[in-house]
Amino acid sequence: MKIGKHNLSRKADYLWEIPKTFHKNMRVPARILAKEAILDDIIGDRSLVQLVNVANLPGIQGASWVMPDVHEGYGFPIGGVAATIHPSGAISPGGIGYDINCGVRLLTSAIVLDEVKDKIEELSKEMYAQIPSGMGKGGFLMLSPKEMDEVLEQGAEWAIDQGYGELEDLSFMESNGRLADADASKVSEMAKRRGLDQLGTIGSGNHFVEVDYVEEIYEDEIAEAFNIKKGHLVILIHTGSRGLGHQIATDYIKIMMNAMEKYDIKVPDRELSCVPFDSLEGQNYYKAMCAAANYAWCNRQIITWEARKAWKNVFGDKQGTLDLMYDVAHNMAKIETHEINGIKQKVIVHRKGATRAFGPGFSELPKSYNDLGQPVIIPGSMGTSSYVLIGTSKSHELTFGSCCHGAGRRLSRTAAKKQVNAPVLKEQLKDRGIFVQAGSFKGIAEEAPLAYKDVNLVVDTVCASGIVKKVAKIKPVAVVKG
Amino acid sequence: MFEFHPHTADIRMRVEAPTLVKIYEAALLGMAEILKEGLCKDESNFDLESTIEIESKDNTCLLIDFLSEVLAHSYAEKAVYCRLEIQELQDNKLKVTLFGKHIDSLDEEIKAVTYHEALLIKNNNDQWETFIIFDI
Numbered sequence: 112m113k114i115g116k117h118n119l120s121r122k123a124d125y126l127w128e129i130p131k132t133f134h135k136n137m138r139v140p141a142r143i144l145a146k147e148a149i150l151d152d153i154i155g156d157r158s159l160v161q162l163v164n165v166a167n168l169p170g171i172q173g174a175s176w177v178m179p180d181v182h183e184g185y186g187f188p189i190g191g192v193a194a195t196i197h198p199s200g201a202i203s204p205g206g207i208g209y210d211i212n213c214g215v216r217l218l219t220s221a222i223v224l225d226e227v228k229d230k231i232e233e234l235s236k237e238m239y240a241q242i243p244s245g246m247g248k249g250g251f252l253m254l255s256p257k258e259m260d261e262v263l264e265q266g267a268e269w270a271i272d273q274g275y276g277e278l279e280d281l282s283f284m285e286s287n288g289r290l291a292d293a294d295a296s297k298v299s300e301m302a303k304r305r306g307l308d309q310l311g312t313i314g315s316g317n318h319f320v321e322v323d324y325v326e327e328i329y330e331d332e333i334a335e336a337f338n339i340k341k342g343h344l345v346i347l348i349h350t351g352s353r354g355l356g357h358q359i360a361t362d363y364i365k366i367m368m369n370a371m372e373k374y375d376i377k378v379p380d381r382e383l384s385c386v387p388f389d390s391l392e393g394q395n396y397y398k399a400m401c402a403a404a405n406y407a408w409c410n411r412q413i414i415t416w417e418a419r420k421a422w423k424n425v426f427g428d429k430q431g432t433l434d435l436m437y438d439v440a441h442n443m444a445k446i447e448t449h450e451i452n453g454i455k456q457k458v459i460v461h462r463k464g465a466t467r468a469f470g471p472g473f474s475e476l477p478k479s480y481n482d483l484g485q486p487v488i489i490p491g492s493m494g495t496s497s498y499v500l501i502g503t504s505k506s507h508e509l510t511f512g513s514c515c516h517g518a519g520r521r522l523s524r525t526a527a528k529k530q531v532n533a534p535v536l537k538e539q540l541k542d543r544g545i546f547v548q549a550g551s552f553k554g555i556a557e558e559a560p561l562a563y564k565d566v567n568l569v570v571d572t573v574c575a576s577g578i579v580k581k582v583a584k585i586k587p588v589a590v591v592k593g
Numbered sequence: 594m595f596e597f598h599p600h601t602a603d604i605r606m607r608v609e610a611p612t613l614v615k616i617y618e619a620a621l622l623g624m625a626e627i628l629k630e631g632l633c634k635d636e637s638n639f640d641l642e643s644t645i646e647i648e649s650k651d652n653t654c655l656l657i658d659f660l661s662e663v664l665a666h667s668y669a670e671k672a673v674y675c676r677l678e679i680q681e682l683q684d685n686k687l688k689v690t691l692f693g694k695h696i697d698s699l700d701e702e703i704k705a706v707t708y709h710e711a712l713l714i715k716n717n718n719d720q721w722e723t724f725i726i727f728d729i
Binding site for chain 1: 649658
């Protein structure tokens with residue numbers, strides 16, 4: 112199957128559709144949120160074929176969606192959203208991804224960049240020393256089996272109970288850092304074993320901890336409510352559920368592949384393996400996925416504790432605290448209610464490389480954000496910008512309350528390594544005031560800015576569609592990676 | 594034989610060999626090369642031995658499930674496996690002993706071995722062949 116521009120119909124400046132008639136297996140149309148300038152990059156790989164395959168999921172509602180940062184994945188495209196009817200529609204581990212509850216959090220500070228410029232390199236080194244990163248690296252905690260089960264069922268609350276943060280941190284996390292449907296008994300022993308020493312670690316790949324400064328504010332009142340101030344330093348943390356989540360996804364894709372026949376489900380790609388949400392296998396996976404999500408929130412909370420420690424070691428006690436602005440997930444399935452064809456329906460919203468972007472009046476949000484909407488954090492690549500956005504009520508009408516999650520890759524890792532001289536790039540970034548601390552030059556080359564799409568174009572598309580508004584643009588000064 | 598091909602975000606590997614046993618050997622070596630480049634070139638000093646048994650839906654899934662299991666053991670043991678001895682190999686069943694080395698760090702962290710694009714078949718040259726996509 113090949114998909115070109117001639118197969119797409121333009122619905123708006125930012126919206127394209129592949130009609131249901133394109134392929135006999137499509138149950139709904141496939142929709143692409145992208146300005147024309149980004150579309151050529153998207154058509155260049157197999158994202159759209161994968162999007163058409165997603166439109167075949169049992170019980171899918173409305174349309175299968177991709178965001179402007181989409182790129183080819185395996186089964187589902189990365190940057191995709193699919194909502195299936197609750198409770199009989201499909202749940203698919205591939206629609207959530209191997210890194211369950213990979214997500215981003217942002218911490219705000221009272222420190223102004225201009226006053227501490229000479230301390231940024233020291234801060235980058237201290238962050239690198241305090242936050243374990245890199246391939247297969249363990250953290251300072253070694254959980255007992257009992258503690259592991261507690262983490263899986265309590266999420267970020269476990270970290271707070273152990274003293275790794277403040278109680279008020281919890282209100283500033285999606286789902287308050289805990290999904291109550293988690294059941295540790297649905298998680299395999301191998302998955303638990305892989306997670307025993309990985310709390311408080313960021314891993315490798317595109318995961319990072321970054322110190323940024325606020326370059327531009329677009330919405331004064333909202334930025335004030337979020338405690339984001341021009342010129343101030345902030346911290347971005349991007350990681351997920353580590354080996355534990357990867358193992359849960361691997362375990363359940365195999366289980367579902369074997370179970371599909373029983374439910375008379377056929378999929379064009381084994382990575383789309385799925386079962387009815389209300390089946391035994393579906394429920395077991397959902398409970399295990401919630402447990403992995405809890406592990407990820409606990410992980411980001413402990414990394415926050417490590418970042419706060421590094422901050423204090425460099426700036427001392429009198430420079431204020433690092434406050435959690437918000438923590439969002441971008442690989443997750445959630446049970447939500449959305450209006451479909453004028454009727455309110457409970458659906459299972461799969462977001463794989465997509466962020467929830469609810470508008471104002473959503474009761475889960477902290478009180479101070481409730482009238483405004485949910486913060487959406489969009490990390491760019493090292494050396495470019497990242498954005499803080501806010502969800503609007505239009506996101507509910509258009510994309511099941513979802514938005515993009517980053518810049519989106521455009522170059523393969525191999526191509527990036529061929530094109531980038533990492534030691535030179537590191538020096539160039541340093542000359543621009545960006546200090547990179549990484550476990551390997553290979554990691555720097557693979558994640559170089561040229562490997563990614565233009566985050567400004569991605570953000571312009573989602574803002575033009577009306578599903579989010581820009582709140583602030585931030586730029587990196589220190590990057591810690593594996 | 595294993596070789597790497599471009600993929601936007603992940604690693605695409607092709608393996609080709611005259612027998613199924615050699616396909617397993619090539620796939621194991623290819624994955625080890627991603628995890629720790631060059632480690633398996635030195636055949637000596639294996640300090641770890643593990644035996645695993647797997648049952649899968651078909652021969653393609655068996656190969657992918659085998660690599661997933663090896664990967665899980667690699668992370669759990671903090672080791673890379675280089676060599677194997679197959680005790681039993683059927684279309685959907687495998688018993689194999691793995692030999693590897695403990696390591697301090699990895700070059701690349703593979704999140705998962707995916708079924709995407711995997712199809713173990715005999716090609717026109719009478720060789721077994723499949724692509725394997727690793728999620729990075």
